[in-house]
Amino acid sequence: QKEVEQNSGPLSVPEGAIASLNCTYSDRVSQSFFWYRQYSGKSPELIMSIYSNGDKEDGRFTAQLNKASQYVSLLIRDSQPSDSATYLCAVNLNSGGSNYKLTFGKGTLLTVNP
Amino acid sequence: EAQVTQNPRYLITVTGKKLTVTCSQNMNHEYMSWYRQDPGLGLRQIYYSMNVEVTDKGDVPEGYKVSRKEKRNFPLILESPSPNQTSLYFCASSSGRYRGYTFGSGTRLTVV
Numbered sequence: 001q002k003e004v005e006q007n008s009g010p011l012s013v014p015e016g017a018i019a020s021l022n023c024t025y026s027d028r029v030s031q032s033f034f035w036y037r038q039y040s041g042k043s044p045e046l047i048m049s050i051y052s053n054g055d056k057e058d059g060r061f062t063a064q065l066n067k068a069s070q071y072v073s074l075l076i077r078d079s080q081p082s083d084s085a086t087y088l089c090a091v092n093l094n095s096g097g098s099n100y101k102l103t104f105g106k107g108t109l110l111t112v113n114p
Numbered sequence: 115e116a117q118v119t120q121n122p123r124y125l126i127t128v129t130g131k132k133l134t135v136t137c138s139q140n141m142n143h144e145y146m147s148w149y150r151q152d153p154g155l156g157l158r159q160i161y162y163s164m165n166v167e168v169t170d171k172g173d174v175p176e177g178y179k180v181s182r183k184e185k186r187n188f189p190l191i192l193e194s195p196s197p198n199q200t201s202l203y204f205c206a207s208s209s210g211r212y213r214g215y216t217f218g219s220g221t222r223l224t225v226v
Contacts, residue, residue: 034214043204043217044157051212088157092211100145100164100211101172106156 004091006105014113019076021108023089026070033065035074036088038107044088048074079112086110116141118218120205126224127195135190135221137205145208146188147172147215148180150201157204163188195225 003026013019021035032051036044050056050063050072062075072091076083089105118139127133139146147162149172159172163182177199179191188207192199202222206215 032212032214036214043220046214046216049212049214090214100147100162100208101159101170102147102162102215103159103173104149104157106154 004089004093004103004105006087006089006108008106009109010111011108012111012113013079015079015081017079017112019079019083019110019112021074021076021087021089021110023072023074023091023105024070025072025089025091025093027091027093028067028070030067030070030091030093032092033063033072034090034102035061035063035072036090036104037083038086038088040085076110079110081112081114084110084112116216118205118207118216120203120218120221122221123219124222126226128226129196130194133192133195133223135192135203135205135223137188137190137218138186139188139207139216140186141207141209141216142185143207143209143216144185145210145215146182147206147208148178148188148190149204149206150174150199151204151220152201160190160203195223197225199223200225 035048038044048063060077064073086107088107148160149157161180163169205218208215
């Protein structure tokens, strides 16, 4: 079965540090990859998308993709207490045709300590 | 405001009583999807739709039905709800496979 795997955490970092979140996926033909943030009791919110190997930066967030290793990561620089949330990795595992079967990992709980 | 609207936000029902959770988006998105979220299991896709009258099963479609008669609406139907369908449900929409989904606020369903 095609899967998306994340460490469940919790991952705890001090304020101002870099938080590193990792995700692996099982389907080599996957083409689109996303990171979502979900605060407790709220809906997931899209924060990053990446499609090509390498790094993509947006403010304090950097997504990294390595298709050969089937690995995608999210770095959060200068972590703030407001970044404390569950981070969900999502992969479009069936990229054939017009299908859009977006599969989520179970999420990593991040806590940023003041 | 661009958004995905689900109703109701909270619902308690009894086993076997048919119910519909509505979902509407105002962004003219082609893709829509339903997910359920359970502790320890994460977000799992129930059904998705690529356009009007085009739907396909996700990972956990048993016990659910959907329809896409209009581009903006994608209701989720539970014909005969059971307690194992107690969950937090999210509707989502997207303009394409490279755009990511925008999620609604969620519907917390309890089946007793």
